[in-house]
Amino acid sequence: MRTSVVILTSVFALAVAGCGGDDGPELSSDQAAAAQSVIDAAAEDGVTLDEDCVEEVAAQLSDADAALAAEDDTAVLSPEGEALGVQLLDCADEDAIVDLFLAEIGAEGVDEDCARDALADFDVAEILRNAGEDTEPPDGFIEALEPCFAPGG
Secondary structure (H helix, E strand, O other), X not given: OOOOHHHHHHHHHHOOOOOOOOOXXXXXXXXXXXXXXXXXXXXXXXOOEOHHHHHHHHOOOOHHHHHHHHHOOOOOOOHHHHHHHXXXXXXXXXXXXXXXXXXXXXXXXXXXXXXXXXXXXXXXXXXXXXXXXXXXOOOXXXXXXXXXXXXXX
């Protein structure tokens, strides 16, 4: 997870996995190693992932993708592995996702308190899950954030 929304999504997609637990699904050693990698990377950027949630996602990861992710947290996974990575957005706290979103748009020229208040009415993780070149933000999203930008910012 980097401060960029694009990088956040990519890292989630590239390092999908979970760590083994007593109550969670059975995970392979590769899935457990990849899980630790993504959990550690998230923690380095101040994002705490719910380990049980990560385990549920990791249980769906193919053996080949788990092996790739265990070896290299920047490995390119299969399209299915990358799609699972987006689900990891649900494993992060909404406030952490908002923090990363605000870091992406940059603090310069943005009233962060205003933006946080505006974003409180939206599911930012859902917006990121659905983000794409041909995807429009939800109704009112841009309008809600407009007052938070300084003129010329």
